[in-house]
């Protein structure tokens with residue numbers, strides 16, 4: 379078996395243990411004579427997986443029964459639209475922080491539905507960053523406030539959740555369960571699973587039930603949170619295999635232990651940032667206070683050197699280090715499942731590359 383170090387931003391690397399368990403169970407799931415992909419989503423085998431995934435997510439996020447955990451389709455991107463469709467009515471205002479490409483994408487969809495107030499705009503700032511607490515302006519009486527906790531493309535991350543004065547909604551697609559956080563400060567948390575939680579095909583939504591009850595009742599059933607809450611995400615056929623993989627990943631997260639994982643994530647990021655700061659060759663793209671622990675972004679002196687860096691890293695088994703096409707540069711995505719030895723290999727490669735080209 380030859381696994382590479384996959385620095386891809388999403389879909390991203392999965393724990394090898396999880397892949398192997400899925401492989402072992404693929405053709406004949408626990409003696410049932412069929413795979414989990416072929417079973418009824420209303421049968422007892424699948425039901426156990428589904429409910430364990432819900433319970434594990436609730437436990438890991440530290441959420442009580444005031445919250446519903448949903449598994450929806452359409453990715454985080456559908457949430458950009460579903461949230462305002464449900465909660466941003468006529469004559470109301472929702473606050474949005476626009477601090478990067480994903481925040482901007484959420485704003486764009488919300489504006490199609492209702493009135494958006496930009497609490498802070500630093501989307502185009504270089505070095506990339508999140509807004510300071512003092513520069514965010516919250517609307518009194520806003521129906522909700524929306525933030526993107528980690529901007530996956532620029533590599534900037536909120537280090538704490540802001541006090542916003544209205545129900546806080548957070549897109550945590552690229553940093554959910556990567557660090558200790560009081561998740562119950564949020565009224566809604568959502569995340570495409572393919573970065574920190576499993577494969578693509580399923581989006582996690584954790585939502586306060588009392589908030590969901592206020593959702594627009596004239597929407598089609600599939601677009602209402604209330605529908606999915608009442609049906610435990612089984613109103614229609616859910617993405618069973620993706621949820622099964624998410625279940626295995628949450629089991630793995632519990633086994634590693636959140637404390638160990640959080641420390642490991644911080645240490646992994648620090649190793650690369652230390653290498654950047656110790657060199658005059660590499661330049662971090664995010665402001666230091668807001669550097670992401672999940673997506674480490676940096677530049678080399680020229681684009682030619684960046685191309686060479688990506689090519690030679692790939693030849694050395696370190697894949698997908700190319701920055702997002704909209705910004706260029708290098709991006710090392712090191713989510714929960716990314717191994718420490720992969721980070722050590724990258725740092726060694728960075729030093730060697732600088733010695734040869736610096």
Ligand SMILES: *Cc1c(COP(=O)(O)O)cnc(C)c1O
Pocket residue numbers: 388452453454455456480526528529530549550551552569570571581
């Ligand atoms: C990847 C990403 C998205 C988009 O997720 P999809 O599941 O592809 O819709 C949204 N927000 C953030 C912060 C992301 O990293």
